């Protein structure tokens with residue numbers, strides 16, 4: 001078999017990378033080359049910006065940028081940009097937004113904004129000795145990092161605390177410096193990592209020179225320094241509530257009460273059963289990721305943190321909960337969200353900057369409230385469908401549209417197929433057969 005390994009790829013021109021790629025890994029090199037090029041942005045300057053976000057870039061991968069309007073959050077109305085490839089996510093968010101806009105809107109409150117960083121190190125000595133010199137070490141860490149923290153302090157942030165953790169019962173000689181940070185409107189990853197690396201040097205110097213430690217304990221080995229994406233104290237809560245009877249149309253209160261009870265039970269199941277909880281939380285992240293991506297924040301960090309938080313008591317559970325008390329339905333989501341509204345790609349990516357403009361240039365805290373509300377809306381829409389019509393009802397229309405588009409259906413054929421499949425099972429073969437029959441029989445009347 002031909003060896004397709006390559007050396008020095010990153011240094012090649014974009015055109016050379018494309019040629020090599022398409023000639024070696026696609027069936028029709030010219031067509032593949034042309035297709036990948038066709039997704040380049042017409043504005044060369046903008047394309048260079050996009051290329052610069054990553055490495056070995058040969059094209060752009062487009063995803064739909066949709067809008068969920070009518071999001072009333074803490075009394076303010078937002079049109080929320082959402083980037084997702086999954087059909088029906090934006091429609092579901094929009095429907096939940098409109099529904100709750102008529103019932104008092106979403107409420108959302110930031111409960112904390114602490115970000116975390118860690119220096120993991122090995123130290124061979126008596127734990128009490130290290131504990132005793134820690135206050136001096138902390139002073140030194142802060143002093144040595146002052147040149148990095150000065151600007152953040154002017155903005156109201158900086159190092160909040162530094163702790164020394166002894167992990168030697170789990171791994172001999174293992175210790176950790178764990179620091180809490182306030183990074184204001186930035187996500188703060190660069191800031192935190194720079195401070196941690198400064199800590200690393202200070203720690204080594206301090207231990208080496210510490211007169212209060214016995215000579216044989218003046219050595220430390222730093223293993224690594226990095227921010228933690230688990231930020232349980234960077235937390236936001238979003239909730240909706242209304243009298244149970246207001247959940248349905250006037251005159252259909254009994255139906256509304258039954259729906260509310262089934263809804264509460266569905267959320268309860270996701271608290272009890274991890275298999276359901278993962279799918280339930282995936283529904284929340286459908287909304288969260290879509291807006292996080294539209295702001296060019298790090299959705300992998302947000303995902304990792306949310307799932308760790310969902311398992312914080314040792315079992316993976318629903319991030320949302322629902323109560324019905326004294327006739328009031330309340331549905332709440334608590335989720336850690338370490339987001340930035342400045343820095344990173346938020347300005348560099350033109351559409352991320354546009355998203356933030358559309359959202360009214362929110363602070364990081366306001367962005368947390370918006371994202372949490374979108375996650376809750378998405379969760380509400382999914383669970384409501386599940387306990388009423390079933391999820392396929394809404395999904396199937398989108399699925400049908402995708403199949404019809406794939407099969408090149410005309411507008412008239414699409415309308416006919418939608419009417420035909422309103423009460424029938426949608427599958428690729430069913431739709432293909434239907435279209436074939438339609439095309440073979442009478443001419444489709446123009447709409």
Ligand code: MEV
Pocket residue numbers: 086279280281282283284286382383386391
């Ligand atoms: C599909 O992307 C998301 C749902 O499965 C979420 C849920 O089951 O709650 C519909």
